[in-house]
Amino acid sequence: MLEKTVAELSKALRSQEVSSVELTQAYLEKIAAVNERLNTYITTCDELALKQASKADQLIADGNQNPLLGIPIAHKDIFCTKNIKTTCGSKMLENFVSPYDATIVSKLNKAGAVTLGKTNMDEFAMGSSNETSYFGSVKNPWDTSKVPGGSSGGSAAAVAADLCAIATGTDTGGSIRQPASFCGVTGLKPSYGRVSRWGMIAFASSLDQAGPISKSAEDAAILMNVIAGPDNLDSTSSRTPVVDYTLNLNDSLYGLKIGVPKQHFTEGLSADVEESIRLSLKEFEKLGASITQVDLPNNHLSVPAYYVVAPAEASANLSRYDGVRYGFRCDNPIDLEDMYMRTRSEGFGSEVKRRIMIGTYALSAGYYDAYYQKAQKIRRLIKNDFDAAFETVDVIVGPTSPHTAFSLGATTDPVKMYLEDIYTIAVNLAGLPGISIPTGFGGNLPIGMQIIGKEFAEAKLLNVAHQYQQVTEWHKSKPSENFGE
Amino acid sequence: MVWESVIGLEVHVSLSTASKLFSGTASNFGADPNTQANVFDLAMPGTLPVLNEEALKMAVKFGLAIGAQIGKHSVFDRKNYFYPDLPKGYQVTQLDFPTVGKGSISITLEDGSEKVIGITRAHIEENAGKSLHDEFSNESGIDLNRAGEPLLEIVSEPEITSAKEAVAYLKKLHSIVRYLDISDAIMAQGSMRCDVNVSIRKQGENKLGTRTEIKNINSFRFVEKAINSETERQQEIIEDGGSITQETRRYDSTKDITTSMRSKEIANDYRYFPEPDLLPVKIDESYIKSIEQELPELPDIKKDRFMTEYQLSTYDSGVLTSSLEIADYYEIVVKHCQDSKLAANWVTGNLLAMLNQLELDLASSPVRAEDLGCLISRIKDKTISGKIAKTVFDTLINSNLSVDEVIEQKGLKQVTDTAAIEELVMQVIDENPDQVIQLREGKEQVLGYLVGQAMKLSQGKANPSQVSQLLKLKIQ
Numbered sequence: 001m002l003e004k005t006v007a008e009l010s011k012a013l014r015s016q017e018v019s020s021v022e023l024t025q026a027y028l029e030k031i032a033a034v035n036e037r038l039n040t041y042i043t044t045c046d047e048l049a050l051k052q053a054s055k056a057d058q059l060i061a062d063g064n065q066n067p068l069l070g071i072p073i074a075h076k077d078i079f080c081t082k083n084i085k086t087t088c089g090s091k092m093l094e095n096f097v098s099p100y101d102a103t104i105v106s107k108l109n110k111a112g113a114v115t116l117g118k119t120n121m122d123e124f125a126m127g128s129s130n131e132t133s134y135f136g137s138v139k140n141p142w143d144t145s146k147v148p149g150g151s152s153g154g155s156a157a158a159v160a161a162d163l164c165a166i167a168t169g170t171d172t173g174g175s176i177r178q179p180a181s182f183c184g185v186t187g188l189k190p191s192y193g194r195v196s197r198w199g200m201i202a203f204a205s206s207l208d209q210a211g212p213i214s215k216s217a218e219d220a221a222i223l224m225n226v227i228a229g230p231d232n233l234d235s236t237s238s239r240t241p242v243v244d245y246t247l248n249l250n251d252s253l254y255g256l257k258i259g260v261p262k263q264h265f266t267e268g269l270s271a272d273v274e275e276s277i278r279l280s281l282k283e284f285e286k287l288g289a290s291i292t293q294v295d296l297p298n299n300h301l302s303v304p305a306y307y308v309v310a311p312a313e314a315s316a317n318l319s320r321y322d323g324v325r326y327g328f329r330c331d332n333p334i335d336l337e338d339m340y341m342r343t344r345s346e347g348f349g350s351e352v353k354r355r356i357m358i359g360t361y362a363l364s365a366g367y368y369d370a371y372y373q374k375a376q377k378i379r380r381l382i383k384n385d386f387d388a389a390f391e392t393v394d395v396i397v398g399p400t401s402p403h404t405a406f407s408l409g410a411t412t413d414p415v416k417m418y419l420e421d422i423y424t425i426a427v428n429l430a431g432l433p434g435i436s437i438p439t440g441f442g443g444n445l446p447i448g449m450q451i452i453g454k455e456f457a458e459a460k461l462l463n464v465a466h467q468y469q470q471v472t473e474w475h476k477s478k479p480s481e482n483f484g485e
Numbered sequence: 486m487v488w489e490s491v492i493g494l495e496v497h498v499s500l501s502t503a504s505k506l507f508s509g510t511a512s513n514f515g516a517d518p519n520t521q522a523n524v525f526d527l528a529m530p531g532t533l534p535v536l537n538e539e540a541l542k543m544a545v546k547f548g549l550a551i552g553a554q555i556g557k558h559s560v561f562d563r564k565n566y567f568y569p570d571l572p573k574g575y576q577v578t579q580l581d582f583p584t585v586g587k588g589s590i591s592i593t594l595e596d597g598s599e600k601v602i603g604i605t606r607a608h609i610e611e612n613a614g615k616s617l618h619d620e621f622s623n624e625s626g627i628d629l630n631r632a633g634e635p636l637l638e639i640v641s642e643p644e645i646t647s648a649k650e651a652v653a654y655l656k657k658l659h660s661i662v663r664y665l666d667i668s669d670a671i672m673a674q675g676s677m678r679c680d681v682n683v684s685i686r687k688q689g690e691n692k693l694g695t696r697t698e699i700k701n702i703n704s705f706r707f708v709e710k711a712i713n714s715e716t717e718r719q720q721e722i723i724e725d726g727g728s729i730t731q732e733t734r735r736y737d738s739t740k741d742i743t744t745s746m747r748s749k750e751i752a753n754d755y756r757y758f759p760e761p762d763l764l765p766v767k768i769d770e771s772y773i774k775s776i777e778q779e780l781p782e783l784p785d786i787k788k789d790r791f792m793t794e795y796q797l798s799t800y801d802s803g804v805l806t807s808s809l810e811i812a813d814y815y816e817i818v819v820k821h822c823q824d825s826k827l828a829a830n831w832v833t834g835n836l837l838a839m840l841n842q843l844e845l846d847l848a849s850s851p852v853r854a855e856d857l858g859c860l861i862s863r864i865k866d867k868t869i870s871g872k873i874a875k876t877v878f879d880t881l882i883n884s885n886l887s888v889d890e891v892i893e894q895k896g897l898k899q900v901t902d903t904a905a906i907e908e909l910v911m912q913v914i915d916e917n918p919d920q921v922i923q924l925r926e927g928k929e930q931v932l933g934y935l936v937g938q939a940m941k942l943s944q945g946k947a948n949p950s951q952v953s954q955l956l957k958l959k960i961q
Contacts, residue, residue, distance in 0.1 A: 319574020363756035
């Protein structure tokens with residue numbers, strides 16, 4: 001039962017095949033049994049979950065049709081939750097309990113979803129392997145010696161290991177798509193502004209976006225129907241009307257024009273990933289799509305531009321963690337400066353500190369034009385590349401990551417780690433939607449394919465992904481019971 | 486050596502919106518610490534700003550009132566620095582694209598001439614909270630009630646050349662802001678604050694001297710004194726062969742000196758960049774037009790109207806329109822007495838002197854405009870003389886009686902009864918034979934003395950012109 005999709009569970013709940021309390025209990029038991037090995041959850045909230053489940057069962061009995069009603073869900077620990085700790089993977093917020101719910105959390109609560117707990121993540125979402133978490137790294141359920149990807153590694157691993165039915169994640173440079181790819185699950189990063197950022201702890205405000213990590217494209221669509229839409233509390237949330245994301249899932253792909261960026265198939269791409277993506281493209285052709293090559297000439301600038309813009313915004317966003325009002329404060333500060341210095345030195349991990357320093361440097365007097373301004377110009381060039389490509393194609397398809405999940409502790413060079421996101425970062429810089437879905441294996445490790453769409457074309461991405469999942473079984477593959485140990 | 490001061494002012498006014506600049510919290514003066522701070526004001530993780538459109542509207546109003554270019558595309562920026570009363574670790578302000586661009590205001594100098602002072606820009610920004618150092622021993626408290634309040638920072642061109650001009654400029658700004666009703670602008674409460682940039686140079690020289698900035702001066706009087714004290718200090722240094730250090734100073738009003746706060750060389754690098762949590766603010770011509778239509782009659786226009794409509798002098802019109810409260814008060818007085826000149830004399834004279842003496846503002850004046858209007862009417866209809874009116878006015882200050890009740894109760898009604906006046910006049914003639922002879926011999930000025938004697942006898946109640954007429958009749 002735990003391996004079922006949201007769509008399937010929803011049916012089972014409604015036909016009284018299983019109750020939400022039973023389902024919730026089963027997930028909680030499995031979490032209790034394996035979390036020590038996978039480290040996917042930072043916090044579980046058993047009591048609250050069972051209370052929500054029992055309420056959901058009543059509503060189901062009353063005939064409430066909401067598809068998420070009674071569905072056990074996990075939230076990335078970046079979303080503020082009233083009464084449940086929100087750590088953002090940091091010592092700085094180790095014991096922080098938010099006095100309010102994030103918009104995405106309150107929307108899902110209202111829809112009747114059951115919160116199982118909060119998932120592990122790279123500290124302040126800064127990382128591509130989940131190794132920067134103050135609470136230890138998450139293990140990849142396909143092979144516990146491998147990373148799950150990051151920063152939403154806890155959410156992706158929890159979905160893959162059936163420790164929840166579906167999870168929320170956030171993506172600033174690939175943090176939903178890359179862990180989805182490494183863990184063999186579906187992960188959608190919506191267009192910038194599609195999902196409210198209120199209550200989502202900021203990393204890089206102009207890039208951050210929340211989205212679903214799920215067992216199928218259809219499930220992602222079901223979750224999007226709840227979380228997408230404008231929010232008066234987020235000035236950057238889009239007023240563009242939302243659609244019913246489940247409505248067009250079954251549209252035929254006949255005539256679909258797929259662009260394949262030549263820059264995504266160059267040096268650095270591993271052979272098994274390349275082969276898997278090429279085979280997937282053949283599947284699309286069988287479904288009636290046509291494939292053409294597209295050019296994203298400035299893609300190589302995306303990582304450097306990102307590592308100016310994102311740290312710059314982060315350096316300011318993280319200034320509030322100063323030990324004054326909440327969160328960690330160093331012991332016995334001798335004066336104000338000592339309190340600032342030691343609170344922030346002791347409270348932040350090394351990757352967070354590195355990015356604060358990069359960002360502070362990039363914004364400094366005399367460097368602003370050379371770094372921040374220039375990065376913003378590159379951002380426009382990258383957006384222009386996509387705009388040009390989308391004049392001839394409907395979606396762009398390529399690998400999500402250059403390779404499958406790498407070994408824990410293997411990548412210690414930060415720049416090498418930053419290059420992990422070479423295919424995903426440009427999508428954030430351009431504010432576009434992107435989805436990663438499983439397309440095969442390299443050895444026993446999953447491979448992910450990224451589908452990129454025009455701004456607010458989430459429904460199209462979900463349709464393309466869903467059609468692929470109708471003719472393939474990759475998304476149904478499950479890690480072994482012993483997690484490859 | 487003749488020195489010339491070059492002065493520029495940065496004035497912060499708190500906009501009197503119902504809620505803060507980026508959150509829905511109220512921002513009333515004097516609330517208990519931290520009772521006006523929500524999750525955003527506390528910079529809780531995950532919170533985001535939403536622009537208070539009322540604040541934007543007020544800024545645009547101000548811009549239109551000073552004839553400024555209105556920024557149709559304004560951008561908020563983050564100004565980064567650490568301080569415990571700055572919860573986010575950055576202040577949101579407007580750096581390159583302020584809502585209000587170049588404009589100007591006109592001030593009246595002591596010799597009555599007008600001078601135009603350029604305003605470089607006015608931008609919207611959020612206030613910081615307040616550190617409380619005295620309430621706790623060995624620790625500091627933070628009150629975030631004020632944090633996030635909307636401020637408008639108005640930056641002048643360095644076109645002010647004396648302390649008196651600076652005060653005139655400030656008073657004019659104060660007046661405009663009050664006319665627009667966009668701020669309480671009470672300096673003592675901090676809802677209007679002033680930073681002064683001062684440098685000096687030899688008269689006739691074009692190059693600007695090194696300037697110092699005097700921070701946070703909280704009264705008009707202190708602005709004047711601080712500038713005088715600082716220019717003197719700078720003169721002494723330069724005349725002694727020294728040079729001025731560019732720095733921030735504070736004014737110590739008890740010693741009447743400025744002292745150094747910090748040197749600019751080690752000043753913060755604020756690492757400004759556009760606030761990514763807010764979209765650029767776009768406003769169009771129709772929005773500006775609609776605000777333009779809401780603008781009230783502004784001081785300069787009102788002054789011109791007072792000169793023509795009420796036939797007042799430039800000076801009187803200036804005094805009467807210097808604040809909206811005085812202007813409104815004056816117009817009520819006129820409405821009740823139908824004599825604009827008498828009304829102007831009373832308001833600019835007795836009324837303002839009385840308020841000044843009692844240290845009251847107009848809103849708490851013990852004499853209401855309606856009463857003053859009535860009082861002047863009683864002079865006009867000859868119920869009382871001008872002199873008696875002053876007695877009535879003084880009585881009104883300390884009583885709740887109406888003008889007519891005071892006149893009635895104190896028996897101050899003017900004597901216009903001819904028989905009674907004739908009696909008085911005869912008595913004066915009898916008692917002053919010498920003066921009567923002098924008058925008969927043509928010494929006209931003696932008449933005034935005799936009238937005075939008659940008035941004294943009547944305890945001021947006799948109608949002086951009647952007395953005068955009758956005296957002349959009887960004596961000649």
